[in-house]
Amino acid sequence: MLITTPNLTRPDESYARLIATHEGLSEAESHALNARLILILMNHIGDEAVLAEAMLLARDPSAV
């Protein structure tokens, strides 16, 4: 079951870190970094059903 309720322990810090991680990268490098990050997080989640839910939601955020 995908968690959609607030779950970040430190939301502002995590968001700032995401932005900072991209600092100084070209757009192509940023896209590549995002791709690697998604793959790493996918593996952390692992569960195919949760991933499917997350991908559906990303494609259509109104489909909650």
Next chain:
Amino acid sequence: MKHDIPERYTLAFRLYPYAKSPDQDATTPVRHKAVVVGGGPIGLATALDLGRRGVPVVLLDDHEGAGLGSRALCFAKRTLEICDRLGAAKPMLAKGVQWNLGKVFHDDRLLYEFNLLPEGGHAFPAFINLQQPWFEKFLHDAIVAAQAEGAPIELRGKNRVDAVTPAADHVALDVMTPDGPYKVEAEWLIACDGARSPLRNMLGLGFDGRVFEDNFLIADVKMKADFPTERWFWFEPHFKSGDSALLHKQPDDIWRIDFQLGWNIDRAKELEPARIRARVDAMLGPDVDYELDWCSIYTFQCRRMERFRHGRVLFAGDSAHLVSPFGARGANSGVQDVDNLAWKLALVVEGVAPERLLDSYDAERVHGAEENILNSTRATDFITPKTPVSKMFRNAVLALAGSLPFARTVVNSGRLSMPCTYDGSVLNGADHPAMPARTRPGSPCPDAPLDRGWLLSRLGRGFTLMGIGLEVPKAMAGHGVALEGLSLAPTPELGARYLGGAERAVYLIRPDQHVAARWDHLDEAAVAAALARAIGKE
């Protein structure tokens, strides 16, 4: 000779030269139980399996033997097990190159190695590499041996089918030979006439699917090289000979090299020897001495017929389904078609099983083809990404695979052929929840070492009732089918592969060595019911 049957390709082995058959002088067409069209690996295996089951079979081929060129190369364990049942595996194993280790590179970096070596306790290796003409020759040798023992198999070279006319109780064929045309009839026709299947076209049947917009160059080279016996695959290789490349060893000092060329190419130009040599030189380095053995350019296609049975015509192998080569799912899946079809057709011809048993061939092998097409399509999408974002994710996976083992599980340079489990088949009977999932009804029996020899070689030609940890009758019969009993003491391998949490087991095993049903005790009425189900009588 009055009529020319032009050769579409050069032969590697002339195996069944044209000889005039009495059928050609018959005033009314002679009707045969089974006619196979096509003399490739699938046609030969079909004739061999049917003949060994006592079904009179005539094979028609417009050539007189095995065509030149390596073509199908990697033969999987299940194929070898099936060929062993057919008496053809030993020379294949002796001639073939066994390999277990694969290496995956990106640019000039070795990302990781993988070992295909399966668990211990199997008679056959995961794969052998063997050129297709040799595979065909060994099947033909087994046909000659079976004929000597009385198997009713007849091979007719330079017999080209020009027309096919289905009727209610037979199929009529117009055949052209060097001595002119003749007519012949088949109660059952098995179309093993390849990807471009003339029979499929004559019957106006579709072959839908997908063409991948990419070209691949095969350059088989002969060289004395000390590269190890491994499968090497490069994504975006540093030597720039293609968008991906593959190096694989064959017998006779031949190496399979495969380059991905892209979509918009000039085929004729790319096949010029000088141009091929430039690519090979870049890959192997300047000091390697080699000669070009066989070259070809192909595009990936994934297609299948909607149904493999059309009344009395049954399609098997590439005529029924086509996949991209990465994964070795072409010839291997065709051999599984044969394995599935021959025993069913034999029981129908003998009048033991109803014709609808053949519908289960269609259902089970369409299921197999779907699985192969899915795997093949996914591998192809990984090797040749279709969009910029797809390529970005592909390369992100490769970037992580060097250091993170999880990413290696996503790298897909072909998921190598595994036998199909017929989940949900109408032929499947009772299951037992405590027993291992890998041997559930529909699964191919995994091999296991016994005191003497191997489990699979102890299974019968027909149905087998296998008891592990309990005695089953040596022979039983039901519904006109003989059932061979095999009682075995548990071993660690049998325990792991067949018992799981159960203390003893009874397995009903089909003639193609797939599990039909299983129990933890012997109930002869339940066995008889499962047997009826497995031959389509229920």
